[in-house]
Amino acid sequence: MITYYPRLTDSYSMLLIADFTDKSPDELAKEVQVHNEMAFYSPLATHPVPTQEIEELRSSLLRVAEDCGFPEAMARSQVRDFDQRAAAVLYDSLDLVPAEAANQEIWNYITLSVLPDIAAWRYPNISRSPSFERWLGVDRNVFRKLWWREATLGRSLNALLGEDEAVGIMERPSLSGNPAVARAIIQSFDRVYPEFAEFGRSDLLRAVMVNIRRHLPLVDFEFYEADELQEFISEIIYAACKNYADVQRESSSI
Incomplete structure (x- = not known):
C-alpha cells in the first residue's frame, strides 16, 4: 500500500x-x-x-x-x-x-x-x-x-561520505541514477584511499570522479554483473588515485 x-x-x-x-x-x-x-x-x-x-x-x-x-x-x-x-x-x-x-x-x-x-x-x-x-x-x-x-x-555507505564527497556522486544523475554504480564507487574508493591517505580525501575523490565521468560516454555500466562492476570501478579508481598522487608528488619535489 x-x-x-x-x-x-x-x-x-x-x-x-x-x-x-x-x-x-x-x-x-x-x-x-x-x-x-x-x-x-x-x-x-x-x-x-x-x-x-x-x-x-x-x-x-x-x-x-x-x-x-x-x-x-x-x-x-x-x-x-x-x-x-x-x-x-x-x-x-x-x-x-x-x-x-x-x-x-x-x-x-x-x-x-x-x-x-x-x-x-x-x-x-x-x-x-x-x-x-x-x-x-x-x-x-x-x-x-x-x-x-x-x-x-544505504546507511553504512552513506556514513562514509562527507558533504563534498556526497555532492560529487549524488548530484550527478548519470552516476546516482544507477545505485549499483554509486555504491561501487564508494566501496572501491574506501578500500583504495588508505594507500593514498597523505592526500585530502575530498580532493582525491574529485580526481576519481573526473576519471569515472570520462568513461560514461564509452561504457554501459548496466551490462556488468555486480562483481565485474566492482572490479572495473576499482581499476578506474586506483588508476585515478595513482595518477593524482604521482602529479602531486612530482610537483612537491620541484
Whole structure:
C-alpha cells in the first residue's frame, strides 16, 4: 500500500520562499503548518499519511538539529553529523516509494510547511531567490537530497561520505541514477584511499570522479554483473588515485 503525502505547488512555494527569506529560524518555527490549507493530494491518493507521522518526523528532525546547535549558526564540523543523522530520520520516517519521492511538490510541502525553520538553518537563502533550490522541492532540496542519499547508498555507505564527497556522486544523475554504480564507487574508493591517505580525501575523490565521468560516454555500466562492476570501478579508481598522487608528488619535489 502506497502512503500519499500532501503537496504544495511550485508557484505557491515560491511565494512562501519570498516571505520566509528574511525570517530567522525562530520566526519560521511559527510558520509551521502540518495542516496547510493550500496543500493537496494526488487524485490517486487512497491512503493519506497520518498527521501523527508528519508530527513525529518534525519532532525527530528537530531533536537532531538541536543536537547540532539549532537555532544558532551551524559549525562546519557539525554539517556531516547533521546530514547523516537527518538522512536516516527522513528515510525511516517517510514511507515514500521512488515515484512519490521524485515528486517535487511533496518536498515543497515537507520543506516549507513542515520544516521551514530547519531548512533555513541548514541553508540560509543568502541569494534571496524565490526559487532557491535548497528550499524548493527540486533535486538539490535540503531534505530531498538526504532522503535519496540514504535510499541509494544505504546507511553504512552513506556514513562514509562527507558533504563534498556526497555532492560529487549524488548530484550527478548519470552516476546516482544507477545505485549499483554509486555504491561501487564508494566501496572501491574506501578500500583504495588508505594507500593514498597523505592526500585530502575530498580532493582525491574529485580526481576519481573526473576519471569515472570520462568513461560514461564509452561504457554501459548496466551490462556488468555486480562483481565485474566492482572490479572495473576499482581499476578506474586506483588508476585515478595513482595518477593524482604521482602529479602531486612530482610537483612537491620541484
